[in-house]
Amino acid sequence: MTPPVLYAMPFGCSMAVHLALRQRGITPRIRWLVGRGPRLLDGGDFREVNPKGKVAALLLDGRLITENVAVLLAVAELGGPRYDRLAEAQWLTFVATELHKQVLYPSFDPGAPPQTRDDVLKRLLPPVLSHVEDHLGERPYLLGEEPSVADDYLYWALLMVRFLRVAVGPTTQSYSKRLHLREVTAPVMAIEEEARQRVAEA
Numbered sequence: 001m002t003p004p005v006l007y008a009m010p011f012g013c014s015m016a017v018h019l020a021l022r023q024r025g026i027t028p029r030i031r032w033l034v035g036r037g038p039r040l041l042d043g044g045d046f047r048e049v050n051p052k053g054k055v056a057a058l059l060l061d062g063r064l065i066t067e068n069v070a071v072l073l074a075v076a077e078l079g080g081p082r083y084d085r086l087a088e089a090q091w092l093t094f095v096a097t098e099l100h101k102q103v104l105y106p107s108f109d110p111g112a113p114p115q116t117r118d119d120v121l122k123r124l125l126p127p128v129l130s131h132v133e134d135h136l137g138e139r140p141y142l143l144g145e146e147p148s149v150a151d152d153y154l155y156w157a158l159l160m161v162r163f164l165r166v167a168v169g170p171t172t173q174s175y176s177k178r179l180h181l182r183e184v185t186a187p188v189m190a191i192e193e194e195a196r197q198r199v200a201e202a
């Protein structure tokens with residue numbers, strides 16, 4: 001297989017795809033965006049690749065896949081635990097809509113008015129975190145005994161929640177820690193950090 005090409009922002013949501021690929025033993029070639037793009041660190045314009053301008057985007061076997069849910073489902077097809085696809089899609093969509101786009105995107109968007117950020121943190125985020133805490137209960141991961149691509153996405157989202165200085169429940173904390181200690185996490189973090197520095201200097 002030709003290595004897939006991952007279009008990514010350091011520590012952006014594309015990190016979930018980075019984790020999911022490496023967890024399956026696949027090393028992607030990563031093309032980093034400078035800031036929010038469209039300039040690519042290695043040259044070129046990301047909008048010519050994906051006119052929506054958003055990461056993650058994955059070039060896999062000659063086909064460009066965009067939208068995190070679709071990208072992560074495509075990666076799940078490449079190996080790893082086989083979970084019920086509907087259950088996997090439900091969790092991916094929950095993370096994408098309730099947590100990523102509803103909460104994280106406005107919280108880190110410098111253009112978002114402060115009232116929006118307050119409302120997101122005080123009103124919209126708590127029920128989302130409660131749902132995660134309740135679901136995890138005694139389960140090690142969202143869908144079963146091994147992490148799925150939905151866990152990769154949620155792990156990234158919870159990492160971002162930490163920057164918002166919002167308390168998460170004890171079960172969710174242990175879950176994040178479990179994912180943090182996976183063998184794949186440290187090398188992925190190191191690559192993302194190295195890219196963050198290169199992008200900052202570019």
Ligand SMILES: N[C@@H](CCC(=O)N[C@@H](CS)C(=O)NCC(=O)O)C(=O)O
Nearest residue numbers: 012013036053054055056067068096
């Ligand atoms: N609809 C897209 C949105 C993904 C998204 O918001 N990606 C962020 C990074 S976490 C991004 O590309 N931001 C750049 C920008 O907004 O210009 C998806 O679900 O994949």
